[in-house]
Amino acid sequence: MISRWTVVVDRDDLTKTDVLHDELPGLPELDDCEVLLRVDRVGLTANNVTYGVIGDVIGYWRFFPTTAEGRGVIPLWGFADVVESTVDALPAGTRVYGYLPMSSHLVVRPKLTSSGFVDAAEHRTDLPSVYNSYLITTSDPAYDPRLEDLQVLYRPLFMTSFLLADQLVDNDCYGARTVVISSASSKTAFGTAQCLRDKGVRLVGLTSPRNVEFTKSLGLYDTVLPYDAAVDVEPTVYLDFSGSADVRSALHDRLGEALVKDISIGLTHQAASQDARSQFFFAPDQLRKRTADWGSAGLAERFGEAWRGFTAQAGDWVGIARHSGPDELIDVWQAVLRGRANPDTADVITF
Incomplete structure (x- = not known):
C-alpha cells in the first residue's frame, strides 16, 4: 500500500x-x-x-x-x-x-x-x-548536499532579497540616504540587508523589543531599533516586511516628504496592505527585467556569487x-x- x-x-x-x-x-x-x-x-x-x-x-x-x-x-x-x-x-x-x-x-x-x-x-x-x-x-552549480537545510530555508527568500536589493541599487536607492527595514529579524529582511551592505546607504532595522539583541548580533544593520523608536528624518526608503499599518503610518507621519519610497514585501502581520502609499514588490517582475538585461547565465552568475557569500555566514546566524x-x-x-x-x-x- x-x-x-x-x-x-x-x-x-x-x-x-x-x-x-x-x-x-x-x-x-x-x-x-x-x-x-x-x-x-x-x-x-x-x-x-x-x-x-x-x-x-x-x-x-x-x-x-x-x-x-x-x-x-x-x-x-x-x-x-x-x-x-x-x-x-x-x-x-x-x-x-x-x-x-x-x-x-x-x-x-x-x-x-x-x-x-x-x-x-x-x-x-x-x-x-x-x-x-x-x-x-x-x-x-549552487547545490551542495551538505547545505540542503540552508537551501530549503534561505534560497527562495534570498532570491527575493537579492532581487529587492538589486531593484534599489538599480534605481540609485531612489535618492535615499537611509533604508529602513521592518521585521528586521526575519530571514528575507536580513538577507536584503546583507545584499545592501556597502551600497552607500545607512541600514536601519526595526523589530520587536524581544528581537533587538538577536538582530544586532547579525552585524548587518548600522542601527537596530524597536518599533516605537523614532527614526532620523532624512531621505529614506522603507522596506516593509511586516505589513503593519501602525508602523507605516508612524513612519509617514514622522518622515513626511523625506520618505521617498515605501515598498511592501512581506506580510508577517497577515494583512495585505490596501494603503495607496505603499508599492508592492513582486520579485518575478525584477527577475524578468534582469534576465533581459543580463541573460539567464549572467543572472545565475550574479545570484550565485551573492548566494555563496550569504551561505558562508548564514549557518552561524x-x-x-x-x-x-x-x-x-x-x-x-x-x-x-x-x-x-x-x-x-x-x-x-x-x-
Whole structure:
C-alpha cells in the first residue's frame, strides 16, 4: 500500500488545518510525459504565510489545487525525488529542488530545460514561471548536499532579497540616504540587508523589543531599533516586511516628504496592505527585467556569487530545528502563523 497525504488550510482562516489521507494499492498510473515526485525535505518560514494571505491576489492557491471545498494547499520550497516517471531524462532517483505542496507526493508534467524542467501542467501555464521551474541537483552549480537545510530555508527568500536589493541599487536607492527595514529579524529582511551592505546607504532595522539583541548580533544593520523608536528624518526608503499599518503610518507621519519610497514585501502581520502609499514588490517582475538585461547565465552568475557569500555566514546566524511528518508540519505552521517562531531558529521538515 502507498500512503499519501496532503495538509489543507481554510482559505479564510489559516489557523484551521486538516490532513487528507489517501491509501493506494500501488503507485498511481501516470499519463505520458508525467512524473511522480515524493516530497522529501522542505523549509517553513513567514514567507509561506504570505502565500496564504495573498493567495487570491497573486494566484498562490492555484499551484496545487485541492477538491476540498474552501480549503487550499500552501506552497513550500524544498527537495523531492522522482519515484515514477514516463520521461526518460528523469528516471527514478532524480533529485530536484523547487516549489512543492504541503503534501507527500506531486505529479508534474515536465518540459525539460538546461538545468531541470518546467511543470507544464495546464493549470500552471499562466502562473509566474519562477514558481514552475525545478532544478535537477546534478545540474545546479549552487547545490551542495551538505547545505540542503540552508537551501530549503534561505534560497527562495534570498532570491527575493537579492532581487529587492538589486531593484534599489538599480534605481540609485531612489535618492535615499537611509533604508529602513521592518521585521528586521526575519530571514528575507536580513538577507536584503546583507545584499545592501556597502551600497552607500545607512541600514536601519526595526523589530520587536524581544528581537533587538538577536538582530544586532547579525552585524548587518548600522542601527537596530524597536518599533516605537523614532527614526532620523532624512531621505529614506522603507522596506516593509511586516505589513503593519501602525508602523507605516508612524513612519509617514514622522518622515513626511523625506520618505521617498515605501515598498511592501512581506506580510508577517497577515494583512495585505490596501494603503495607496505603499508599492508592492513582486520579485518575478525584477527577475524578468534582469534576465533581459543580463541573460539567464549572467543572472545565475550574479545570484550565485551573492548566494555563496550569504551561505558562508548564514549557518552561524540561525540554528536548524528539524521536524518530521504532517502532524509536526502543522505544529510548525501554527507557530509561524502566530508569530511564535524564534528568530534564531529555523524549521526544516522531512516527509
